Amino acid sequence: MNIVVCVKRVPDTETKIKIGGEGTKIDPAGVEFIISPFDEFAVEEAIRIKEKLGKGEITILSLGPADAQTIMRKAYAMGADKGTHLNDATECQDTLAEAQALAAALKGMQFDLLLFGKQAVDYDNGAVGVQVARLLNIPVVSRIIKLDVADGKATVERESDMGKEVVEVKLPAAFTAEKGLNEPRYPKLMDIMKAKKKPLEEKPAQLEAPKLTIVKMDYPPARPPGKIVGQGEESVPALVNLLKNEAKAL
Amino acid sequence: MLPIEGKIFLLLLIGITVYFFTKRAQYLISLLKLGKAEDRSDNSGERLRFTLGQVLTQACALKNVTGKDLAGIGHMLLFYGFSFFVVSYGFHIAEGFYEKLNPSLFGEAFNNGFFFLLDLAGLVVIVSVIWAAIRRYVVRPERLVPSLEAGIILIVVFCLMILSFMTEGFRFLAEPEPFTSGAFVGKFFAGMLSGMGLQAHVHTLFMGTWFLHMMIVFGFGIYILYSKHLHVLASHPNLYFHSTRPKGTLQPIKDFESAESFGVSKVTDFSWKQLLDLYACTECGMCSANCPANNSGKPLKPKDVIINLKHNLFENGNNLLTKKEGEEEPLIVGSVVTHDEIWDCTNCMACMEVCPVAIEHVDKLDDMRRYLVLMESNFPAEVQTVFRNMENNSNPWGMGMATRADWAKDLGVKILSEAPGEFDILFYVGCAGSFDDRYKKVSRAMVKIMQAAGINFAILGTDEKCCGDSARRIGNEYLFQTMAQENIEIFKNYNVKKVLATCPHGFNVLKKEYPQFGAEFEVIHHTELILDLIKNGRIKLKGELAKTITLHDSCFLGRYNDIYQPPRQILNSIPQAKLVEMDRIQKTSFCCGAGGGRMWMEELRGKKINEVRTEEALTKNPDLIATACPFCLTMFEDGLKAKNADEKVKVLDIAEFVANHLL
Ligand code: SF4
Numbered sequence: 011m012n013i014v015v016c017v018k019r020v021p022d023t024e025t026k027i028k029i030g031g032e033g034t035k036i037d038p039a040g041v042e043f044i045i046s047p048f049d050e051f052a053v054e055e056a057i058r059i060k061e062k063l064g065k066g067e068i069t070i071l072s073l074g075p076a077d078a079q080t081i082m083r084k085a086y087a088m089g090a091d092k093g094t095h096l097n098d099a100t101e102c103q104d105t106l107a108e109a110q111a112l113a114a115a116l117k118g119m120q121f122d123l124l125l126f127g128k129q130a131v132d133y134d135n136g137a138v139g140v141q142v143a144r145l146l147n148i149p150v151v152s153r154i155i156k157l158d159v160a161d162g163k164a165t166v167e168r169e170s171d172m173g174k175e176v177v178e179v180k181l182p183a184a185f186t187a188e189k190g191l192n193e194p195r196y197p198k199l200m201d202i203m204k205a206k207k208k209p210l211e212e213k214p215a216q217l218e219a220p221k222l223t224i225v226k227m228d229y230p231p232a233r234p235p236g237k238i239v240g241q242g243e244e245s246v247p248a249l250v251n252l253l254k255n256e257a258k259a260l
Numbered sequence: 261m262l263p264i265e266g267k268i269f270l271l272l273l274i275g276i277t278v279y280f281f282t283k284r285a286q287y288l289i290s291l292l293k294l295g296k297a298e299d300r301s302d303n304s305g306e307r308l309r310f311t312l313g314q315v316l317t318q319a320c321a322l323k324n325v326t327g328k329d330l331a332g333i334g335h336m337l338l339f340y341g342f343s344f345f346v347v348s349y350g351f352h353i354a355e356g357f358y359e360k361l362n363p364s365l366f367g368e369a370f371n372n373g374f375f376f377l378l379d380l381a382g383l384v385v386i387v388s389v390i391w392a393a394i395r396r397y398v399v400r401p402e403r404l405v406p407s408l409e410a411g412i413i414l415i416v417v418f419c420l421m422i423l424s425f426m427t428e429g430f431r432f433l434a435e436p437e438p439f440t441s442g443a444f445v446g447k448f449f450a451g452m453l454s455g456m457g458l459q460a461h462v463h464t465l466f467m468g469t470w471f472l473h474m475m476i477v478f479g480f481g482i483y484i485l486y487s488k489h490l491h492v493l494a495s496h497p498n499l500y501f502h503s504t505r506p507k508g509t510l511q512p513i514k515d516f517e518s519a520e521s522f523g524v525s526k527v528t529d530f531s532w533k534q535l536l537d538l539y540a541c542t543e544c545g546m547c548s549a550n551c552p553a554n555n556s557g558k559p560l561k562p563k564d565v566i567i568n569l570k571h572n573l574f575e576n577g578n579n580l581l582t583k584k585e586g587e588e589e590p591l592i593v594g595s596v597v598t599h600d601e602i603w604d605c606t607n608c609m610a611c612m613e614v615c616p617v618a619i620e621h622v623d624k625l626d627d628m629r630r631y632l633v634l635m636e637s638n639f640p641a642e643v644q645t646v647f648r649n650m651e652n653n654s655n656p657w658g659m660g661m662a663t664r665a666d667w668a669k670d671l672g673v674k675i676l677s678e679a680p681g682e683f684d685i686l687f688y689v690g691c692a693g694s695f696d697d698r699y700k701k702v703s704r705a706m707v708k709i710m711q712a713a714g715i716n717f718a719i720l721g722t723d724e725k726c727c728g729d730s731a732r733r734i735g736n737e738y739l740f741q742t743m744a745q746e747n748i749e750i751f752k753n754y755n756v757k758k759v760l761a762t763c764p765h766g767f768n769v770l771k772k773e774y775p776q777f778g779a780e781f782e783v784i785h786h787t788e789l790i791l792d793l794i795k796n797g798r799i800k801l802k803g804e805l806a807k808t809i810t811l812h813d814s815c816f817l818g819r820y821n822d823i824y825q826p827p828r829q830i831l832n833s834i835p836q837a838k839l840v841e842m843d844r845i846q847k848t849s850f851c852c853g854a855g856g857g858r859m860w861m862e863e864l865r866g867k868k869i870n871e872v873r874t875e876e877a878l879t880k881n882p883d884l885i886a887t888a889c890p891f892c893l894t895m896f897e898d899g900l901k902a903k904n905a906d907e908k909v910k911v912l913d914i915a916e917f918v919a920n921h922l923l
């Protein structure tokens with residue numbers, strides 16, 4: 011079983027985001043970049059499948075600037091075998107252009123499973139995985155919480171507003187991982203050491219001119235400070251009044 | 261003294277004894293050699309002084325004598341008494357071979373004095389053996405577990421003494437000239453025996469008891485090496501090879517790149533010294549008696565860890581010695597020492613502090629943690645988040661690292677990451693001081709104090725990183741070393757010469773463990789600094805605090821760094837403050853439960869340690885509890901809440917007491 015997992019480097023979720031790049035980009039100074047948490051579920055799932063089957067190869071594919079390789083090594087430490095870095099110094103923000111670049115790279119690869127996180131927690135578009143699958147003309151199930159493979163087929167579960175869906179898909183197919191799929195492991199030190207020596211190929215990303223560009227970023231408006239209405243029972247009417255008339259929550 | 265047949269028999273006895281003794285000793289040494297190399301050859305003079313000092317004064321045995329536990333007084337008597345006997349056996353053996361060795365060799369006066377002391381020693385030994393028996397079988401402290409071996413030894417020693425007096429008695433009757441006038445107990449026995457109508461056989465009886473006596477002595481010499489009384493011999497080298505590293509420091513892993521395994525999972529992963537520890541254990545149980553895990557009903561009992569490892573080593577010894585290259589060796593982690601035991605340890609070091617023979621429990625447990633974390637990635641689930649948080653945001657809570665210095669906004673503090681400048685003291689705030697809402701108040705109190713004293717200090721701001729203590733103590737040595745190196749680099753860049761820390765964990769690791777990686781700066785704790793400021797008159801305290809205060813000694817401040825007095829002296833310098841001590845203080849202080857990374861783990865087994873300690877504090881009816889550690893502070897506040905006492909009793913850091921009373 012050959013598995014390709016696409017991962018993206020994103021700012022740590024606790025980062026205080028500062029806008030840089032003439033108001034159109036995140037200022038990377040002082041930002042700790044991590045592997046996007048949903049992508050990490052995808053990596054973990056790939057490793058579990060490989061461990062279960064006792065064979066297979068896991069390839070990591072990442073599109074991003076030079077330091078994307080740091081998070082690729084993290085995926086290696088978890089258990090991935092090799093990978094390709096599609097270098098993009100421009101930090102493209104157009105999901106379709108990114109999907110095309112990834113699809114182009116994937117065309118030369120053999121795989122049964124193609125895994126993504128359901129979205130990268132930077133711009134939260136949640137589009138790339140599905141777009142890549144469309145471009146490659148393979149089936150895709152998004153936001154899965156369970157994945158079983160057997161006999162050239164995958165049985166997956168996903169949660170939707172109406173309840174749980176169970177879907178059977180013929181491989182090769184693409185899936186995007188939702189929280190709940192698994193608990194990613196903490197790598198063993200030996201694996202961290204080995205990760206440093208695993209092969210990592212670097213190629214320039216073949217990006218078309220983006221059809222979508224960010225014109226301007228802004229901070230969300232500062233939240234008004236909280237209000238202490240009073241203490242004890244006597245303050246209840248005042249609170250109800252505020253909730254009704256000011257907050258319009260009731 | 262002996263006829264020729266007797267001499268031959270004595271020679272034979274000696275030969276047999278030497279043979280079995282050497283054989284067993286060689287076996288014990290070959291087992292030690294299975295352990296990993298560890299250099300303990302430094303400071304031989306100091307080591308020798310320490311060992312002789314401990315053994316000759318019996319400081320080792322007496323160190324735990326308290327109002328509640330008379331441990332060691334009996335041991336001291338037995339030791340002195342029996343040592344005198346051991347010397348006398350040399351004398352007896354020599355006497356066996358040479359005619360008229362006494363009284364002519366050393367003169368009559370010596371002879372009389374010697375036998376007087378010997379008889380006295382015999383009486384002392386008898387008294388102490390009876391005392392030991394009473395303490396094991398009648399008024400037993402919980403830590404002493406009566407065992408068959410202990411019983412045998414006591415009976416043998418007792419019989420040996422009686423036999424020795426009988427031998428003397430028969431000798432008085434058998435020899436025409438009394439061999440000495442000093443052996444007063446022997447004479448008493450002679451008086452008793454003479455009335456029993458044995459006159460015709462006294463010579464035979466003398467020889468018989470003499471040989472029986474000797475045989476028991478030789479047998480005892482061999483038995484020692486097979487029994488728990490191995491400590492009689494092994495404790496001396498163990499004291500000699502005691503750790504001379506700064507107290508409580510863990511050893512760094514040096515070869516991450518090339519090592520094939522990390523930590524300890526098999527008995528031969530221990531160093532020879534860690535194995536020697538196992539031989540040296542006296543089974544006194546002092547360690548377990550002081551262990552917070554054991555005292556809160558958890559499975560960890562440090563004595564049992566040591567004893568179980570020892571038994572396991574002996575059980576597998578032969579297999580290990582004959583094991584072929586590539587053959588698997590049984591794991592001790594998860595079987596001989598369970599995961600629960602390994603994770604329950606708070607690294608409080610109470611066990612090591614009280615152990616009479618300098619056994620290093622914490623190193624062993626933390627080495628096993630290293631194996632579990634680094635090799636197996638097997639640890640309590642909640643710890644993974646902590647590691648991640650430390651990696652990504654350089655603090656265990658996982659707060660955004662850009663907010664690290666937010667607590668200091670508007671305080672007029674020099675923040676180096678914003679504006680580098682000159683300073684005398686770097687205030688290393690630590691993660692709790694930066695992110696924990698309660699402990700931020702202590703950071704502010706410290707700023708207030710230093711500003712009042714006119715100290716030129718600075719903080720690193722967002723360039724400050726987590727010290728890594730929790731990572732190291734949980735066993736993630738790799739993460740710890742990455743963090744330590746990063747910090748040392750930052751400190752160097754800012755040319756830091758002197759560091760102030762409020763958190764004893766940061767204080768301890770910066771001061772004593774960072775030098776392992778090339779750190780060269782002075783580190784002081786805030787209680788030391790504050791006391792200095794008070795003494796030099798740089799700060800003055802006003803107002804009164806007519807309250808009852810009880811003080812909790814943090815393990816990493818107290819046992820790890822022997823800082824016991826500064827917090828007490830500071831409290832005593834606040835007018836009217838009344839300090840009431842808890843029962844377990846200073847060296848035997850009872851941990852709050854948060855050390856060794858336990859701060860970040862669920863406490864699933866037994867009672868909650870912090871509640872046990874809070875209950876103890878509450879028996880003193882304090883108005884306030886004083887601490888000097890963020891973890892202790894949290895543990896007490898939680899403990900008070902659990903005991904519904906948080907309205908009545910408050911917990912304050914020493915810095916807050918002072919900041920509240922600044923002139
Ligand atoms: S360090 Fe403390 S908790 Fe750990 S075994 Fe020793 S006494 Fe018990």
Ligand code: SF4
Binds near residue numbers: 543544546617
């Ligand atoms: S380890 Fe030390 S304190 Fe514990 S039982 Fe053995 S000798 Fe006593």
